[in-house]
Amino acid sequence: MAQRSQSPDAIVVGAGIIGLSVAWQAARRGLAVTMLEREEAGRGTSHVAAGMLAPVAEAEFGEAGRHLLELGLRSADMWPAFAAELEAAAGVEVGLMRTGTLVVARDEDEARELDRQAAFRDSLGLATSRLRPSEAREREPALAPTIRLALEASEDHSVDPRRVLAALRRACLEAGVHLRERTPVARLQLDAAGRRLAGVALQGPDGNERLLAAPRVIIAAGAWSGRLNGVPTAAGVPVRPVKGQILRLRDPAGPGLLGRVVRFAGGYLVPRTDGRYVLGATVEERGFELRPAVGGVYRLLRDAHEVLPGVSELEIEELCVGLRPGTPDNVPVIGRGSPEGLIWATGHYRNGILLAPLTAALVVDMLAREGPVDPLLPACSPMRFTAAGARPGAIHPVAAQAGPS
Amino acid sequence: MAQRSQSPDAIVVGAGIIGLSVAWQAARRGLAVTMLEREEAGRGTSHVAAGMLAPVAEAEFGEAGRHLLELGLRSADMWPAFAAELEAAAGVEVGLMRTGTLVVARDEDEARELDRQAAFRDSLGLATSRLRPSEAREREPALAPTIRLALEASEDHSVDPRRVLAALRRACLEAGVHLRERTPVARLQLDAAGRRLAGVALQGPDGNERLLAAPRVIIAAGAWSGRLNGVPTAAGVPVRPVKGQILRLRDPAGPGLLGRVVRFAGGYLVPRTDGRYVLGATVEERGFELRPAVGGVYRLLRDAHEVLPGVSELEIEELCVGLRPGTPDNVPVIGRGSPEGLIWATGHYRNGILLAPLTAALVVDMLAREGPVDPLLPACSPMRFTAAGARPGAIHPVAAQAGPS
Numbered sequence: 093m094a095q096r097s098q099s100p101d102a103i104v105v106g107a108g109i110i111g112l113s114v115a116w117q118a119a120r121r122g123l124a125v126t127m128l129e130r131e132e133a134g135r136g137t138s139h140v141a142a143g144m145l146a147p148v149a150e151a152e153f154g155e156a157g158r159h160l161l162e163l164g165l166r167s168a169d170m171w172p173a174f175a176a177e178l179e180a181a182a183g184v185e186v187g188l189m190r191t192g193t194l195v196v197a198r199d200e201d202e203a204r205e206l207d208r209q210a211a212f213r214d215s216l217g218l219a220t221s222r223l224r225p226s227e228a229r230e231r232e233p234a235l236a237p238t239i240r241l242a243l244e245a246s247e248d249h250s251v252d253p254r255r256v257l258a259a260l261r262r263a264c265l266e267a268g269v270h271l272r273e274r275t276p277v278a279r280l281q282l283d284a285a286g287r288r289l290a291g292v293a294l295q296g297p298d299g300n301e302r303l304l305a306a307p308r309v310i311i312a313a314g315a316w317s318g319r320l321n322g323v324p325t326a327a328g329v330p331v332r333p334v335k336g337q338i339l340r341l342r343d344p345a346g347p348g349l350l351g352r353v354v355r356f357a358g359g360y361l362v363p364r365t366d367g368r369y370v371l372g373a374t375v376e377e378r379g380f381e382l383r384p385a386v387g388g389v390y391r392l393l394r395d396a397h398e399v400l401p402g403v404s405e406l407e408i409e410e411l412c413v414g415l416r417p418g419t420p421d422n423v424p425v426i427g428r429g430s431p432e433g434l435i436w437a438t439g440h441y442r443n444g445i446l447l448a449p450l451t452a453a454l455v456v457d458m459l460a461r462e463g464p465v466d467p468l469l470p471a472c473s474p475m476r477f478t479a480a481g482a483r484p485g486a487i488h489p490v491a492a493q494a495g496p497s
Numbered sequence: 498m499a500q501r502s503q504s505p506d507a508i509v510v511g512a513g514i515i516g517l518s519v520a521w522q523a524a525r526r527g528l529a530v531t532m533l534e535r536e537e538a539g540r541g542t543s544h545v546a547a548g549m550l551a552p553v554a555e556a557e558f559g560e561a562g563r564h565l566l567e568l569g570l571r572s573a574d575m576w577p578a579f580a581a582e583l584e585a586a587a588g589v590e591v592g593l594m595r596t597g598t599l600v601v602a603r604d605e606d607e608a609r610e611l612d613r614q615a616a617f618r619d620s621l622g623l624a625t626s627r628l629r630p631s632e633a634r635e636r637e638p639a640l641a642p643t644i645r646l647a648l649e650a651s652e653d654h655s656v657d658p659r660r661v662l663a664a665l666r667r668a669c670l671e672a673g674v675h676l677r678e679r680t681p682v683a684r685l686q687l688d689a690a691g692r693r694l695a696g697v698a699l700q701g702p703d704g705n706e707r708l709l710a711a712p713r714v715i716i717a718a719g720a721w722s723g724r725l726n727g728v729p730t731a732a733g734v735p736v737r738p739v740k741g742q743i744l745r746l747r748d749p750a751g752p753g754l755l756g757r758v759v760r761f762a763g764g765y766l767v768p769r770t771d772g773r774y775v776l777g778a779t780v781e782e783r784g785f786e787l788r789p790a791v792g793g794v795y796r797l798l799r800d801a802h803e804v805l806p807g808v809s810e811l812e813i814e815e816l817c818v819g820l821r822p823g824t825p826d827n828v829p830v831i832g833r834g835s836p837e838g839l840i841w842a843t844g845h846y847r848n849g850i851l852l853a854p855l856t857a858a859l860v861v862d863m864l865a866r867e868g869p870v871d872p873l874l875p876a877c878s879p880m881r882f883t884a885a886g887a888r889p890g891a892i893h894p895v896a897a898q899a900g901p902s
Contacts, residue, residue: 341791386746387809390798397795404792408816 100126100270102308102459103292105277105320107133109141109253109444110437111312112260113452116181119267121456126304127269128292130276130316134257137314138444140338140414142362142370143256145171145446146248148218149193149355151209156421159471161216163424164443166468167450168247174449175251181266182259187252187365193353194228195243196235198398202357203241210243220245234349234402250353250362253445280309280322282431289433293322308459310435315380315415317425317438327430329474331439333380333415337388338372341406349402358395361403369406371396373414373442384411416441419477426454426472435459436474505531505675507713507864508697510682510725512538514546514658514849515842516717517665518857521586524672526861531709532674533697535681535721539662542719543849545743545819547767547775548661550576550851551653553623554598554760556614561826564876566621568829569848571873572855573652579854580656586671587664592657592770598758599633600648601640603803607762608645615648625650639754639807655758655767658850685714685727687836694838698727713864715840720785720820722830722843732835734879736844738785738820742793743777745815746808754807763800766808774811776801778819778847789816821846824882831859831877840864841879 100123104115107129115127127133144150147164151157175188197203213220221244228242229235235242264271275294278301283290291305311317315333343349347367354361362370374388389411396403417439419425424447425439437455440447454466505528509520512534520532532538549555552569556562580593602608618625626649633647634640640647669676680699683706688695696710716722720738748754752772759766767775779793794816801808823846824830830844842860845852859871 339791342788344788383747383749383812383814385809386744386798386801386811386813389813390795390802390809393791393795393798396791404790404795406791407788408791408794409788411813411816 098124099291099305100124101306102126102310103128103304103306104310104312105292106311106313106317106438107261107271107273108136108312108314109134109138109257109260109448110314110440110451111310112257112264113448114310114312114437114455115269115271116260116264116267117452117456118459119264119269121460123459125269126306127264127271128275128277128294128304129271129273132273133261133271134254137414137416138253138257140336140412141253141445142338142360142372143187143251143253143445144193144248144353144360144362145250146193146245146353146355147446148213148220148245149195149243149248150442151213151216151218153212156423156471159423159468160443163450163468163472164446167447168249170449170453171249171251171446175256178256178259178263181263184255184259184262186255186259188249189251189363189365190249191352191363192244192246193248193355194223194232194235195245195355196228196239196399197241198236198238198356199240205357206241206243213243218245219247232350232352232354234400235354236399236401239399248353251445252364256445277320280320280434282322288431308433308435310437310455311429312437314438314440314444315417317417317436323434324430326478327434327474329425329429329436329439330420330477331417331425334418334441335376335378335381336373336414336416336442337376337384337392338370338412338414339389339392339408340410340412341369341371341403342409343367343369343406345405349406350400354399356395356399359392361396361400368409369403371403380415382413382415384413416444424451424472425474426451427469427474428458429474503529504696504710505529506711507531507715508533508709508711509715509717510697511716511718511722511843512666512676512678513541513717513719514539514543514662514665514853515719515845515856516715517662517669518853519715519717519842519860520674520676521665521669521672522857522861523864524669524674526865528864530674531711532669532676533680533682533699533709534676534678537678538666538676539659542819542821543658543662545741545817546658546850547743547765547777548592548656548658548850549598549653549758549765549767550655551598551650551758551760552851553618553625553650554600554648554653555847556618556621556623558617561828561876564828564873565848568855568873568877569851572852573654575854575858576654576656576851580661583661583664583668586668589660589664589667591660591664593654594656594768594770595654596757597649597651598653598760599628599637599640600650600760601633601644601804602646603641603643603761604645610762611646611648618648623650624652637755637757637759639805640759641804641806644804653758656850657769661850682725685725685839687727691836693836713838713840715842715860716834717842719843719845719849720822722822722841728839729835731883732839732879734830734834734841734844735825735882736822736830739823739846740781740783740786741778741819741821741847742781742789742797743775743817743819744794744797744813745817746774746776746811747814748772748774748811750810754811755805759804761800761804764797766801766805773814774808776808785820787818787820789818821849829856829877830879831856832874832879833863834879
């Protein structure tokens with residue numbers, strides 16, 4: 093705690109799932125970390141997330157899809173140990189459910205597409221099973237009789253993000269992270285030479301800005317990462333908000349309606365252990381709009397009824413909106429930026445919960461300047477969107493340099 | 498205010514639209530009124546109500562329907578003056594919109610039924626107009642092109658219940674009503690002889706009950722009216738909760754999507770003056786359940802989309818549940834009960850907002866023992882459900898006596 097009166101080794105901007113994970117792991121490695129959150133820790137996009145750990149079900153065609161799959165598989169492998177350490181550190185359970193995922197097709201068109209998706213996964217060596225409708229309904233009897241085909245991804249699990257966030261907050265504090273909530277960053281501050289980061293400027297109660305100095309600043313501000321003042325225009329990353337609406341449901345009869353995550357064209361239903369469910373999610377380009385809207389909620393309810401008629405009896409506990417941090421190629425932005433001292437850990441789009449353990453490990457390695465360059469980092473480079481390295485998804489040698497730049 | 502240290506002339510139990518209207522009118526007539534509300538004034542069922550003043554659109558077949566129509570037409574006539582007085586007394590506007598109502602049919606079956614309804618209204622001498630789809634869409638261009646027929650009830654208006662409730666609360670306080678919120682009634686208290694009401698017992702902070710004495714107690718506790726302790730079993734009224742779910746919507750583009758109330762099989766959309774809308778309502782027998790549920794919300798959204806596709810862009814501000822006080826014949830319970838001193842003003846089912854001015858006038862006449870017996874009162878008699886007077890909707894001579902019983 094004596095660290096607090098001195099400059100921290102690193103400042104983390106944003107206390108969502110990524111910022112909290114980075115701060116916790118960095119503090120466990122002995123770094124003095126200050127975390128700045130403009131509102132309340134763990135109450136933004138991460139708080140709305142469904143918590144699927146589903147790299148197999150989400151696998152997509154193309155080069156960016158392949159990068160995301162590799163990131164996702166590695167991070168999914170890390171989740172059980174990450175969850176166990178977190179539970180031990182925080183003394184709370186994080187709701188990891190290892191019950192797998194069913195992807196279902198409701199009609200012939202969807203069934204043909206699902207077949208194509210199954211073949212694609214076969215070609216990648218990903219373990220999935222095609223299930224006939226009767227087999228799917230043996231596993232999940234609440235599925236509609238009209239289901240035509242299902243794909244089981246038995247290694248795609250889920251976690252309860254709200255429990256994870258509460259645990260991370262506690263674990264951060266236990267590990268000595270200095271968490272400053274309701275503390276917006278006024279701007280990033282360069283040193284006198286204008287070449288490297290001096291720290292961040294905070295707005296004082298007197299209206300004047302004060303420097304909080306640190307040699308490293310990690311931007312983990314999600315959809316708001318692109319709005320930080322003080323990032324040189326050419327060094328910014330094109331993160332945009334992608335609106336997602338979800339409904340949080342509760343079965344008054346308790347758990348049992350659904351044991352597995354069920355995904356369908358247009359959405360998913362994720363069970364929690366206590367009879368609660370998350371029904372999500374729309375994908376909408378609406379800027380920073382945070383209000384639930386009729387159209388999206390209607391389509392989610394309609395689709396859920398088609399797939400699982402029993403949802404009709406569930407209570408609606410919440411309508412929520414989250415703003416995913418989208419990037420042009422949907423691959424996150426993890427790596428050293430410019431000016432020197434700046435590290436990006438943002439742009440996780442729909443994969444923030446899944447990719448949190450891996451992102452934290454990658455960033456902590458950067459902070460410690462340890463180990464060889466991770467082969468996945470070039471695809472995540474902050475430089476890949478700039479004119480110099482503008483082939484999305486390609487390997488960028490500039491960004492692949494590991495040492496201090 | 499000196500009245501407060503003495504016993505009031507009347508106690509009103511329940512500060513919803515009915516209780517507030519009764520208390521306000523009674524206080525204006527010079528009575529010392531204490532109003533007891535177990536939670537907060539105007540935050541129960543009335544707070545969820547859509548506020549349609551629509552006796553013509555809601556006209557129903559049968560004898561009880563005829564009684565309700567008469568009550569509704571009389572109260573609708575009273576609304577403009579009631580609103581004006583209330584606005585003058587409280588200094589706030591209550592959102593009375595005199596733009597009429599369209600009842601729409603979406604398919605041939607609904608069109609045939611709407612034709613039958615139109616003929617029924619013609620037979621009662623109620624002014625409505627049949628509109629062709631093109632005529633309906635001239636009036637409301639946002640209506641779906643698939644509308645088959647519409648019926649216009651140009652005298653069926655609406656009011657904003659939340660504004661009315663806020664105004665009534667203020668008007669009550671201005672008129673000297675002693676409003677005691679968070680004050681549940683422990684029981685009705687009889688006098689020593691057990692023949693007439695002595696007042697109500699309240700739970701004191703020490704856990705002991707204390708008598709609040711008054712010669713008259715008006716029960717305006719809505720769906721909870723049947724749960725009051727101390728009403729002799731034979732003298733109780735069979736009021737039950739009927740769950741209604743509604744959505745409160747807001748057009749980010751401001752007002753203009755809809756000018757009139759639009760009703761359809763299964764629901765309605767009520768515009769406010771400021772670009773807000775109420776989409777309601779389910780009618781469900783689920784006891785005192787107060788949670789929004791998936792099935793009802795889904796059906797409302799689906800139907801609204803069919804009738805008015807533009808709802809898709811509206812924001813959802815609230816999901817609300819109200820418990821309407823239903824009676825076996827859907828006619829309210831207004832009149833003297835047993836023991837002597839007890840007056841019922843409850844059971845308004847879906848018509849509480851509409852019937853508030855008339856109910857207040859009827860109850861105040863009873864308190865003042867003024868005027869001839871209103872010809873509508875027998876149909877509302879609290880005695881009509883008991884063995885002695887068990888022909889629902891019929892005229893009950895016992896209950897028609899006007900003098901002190």
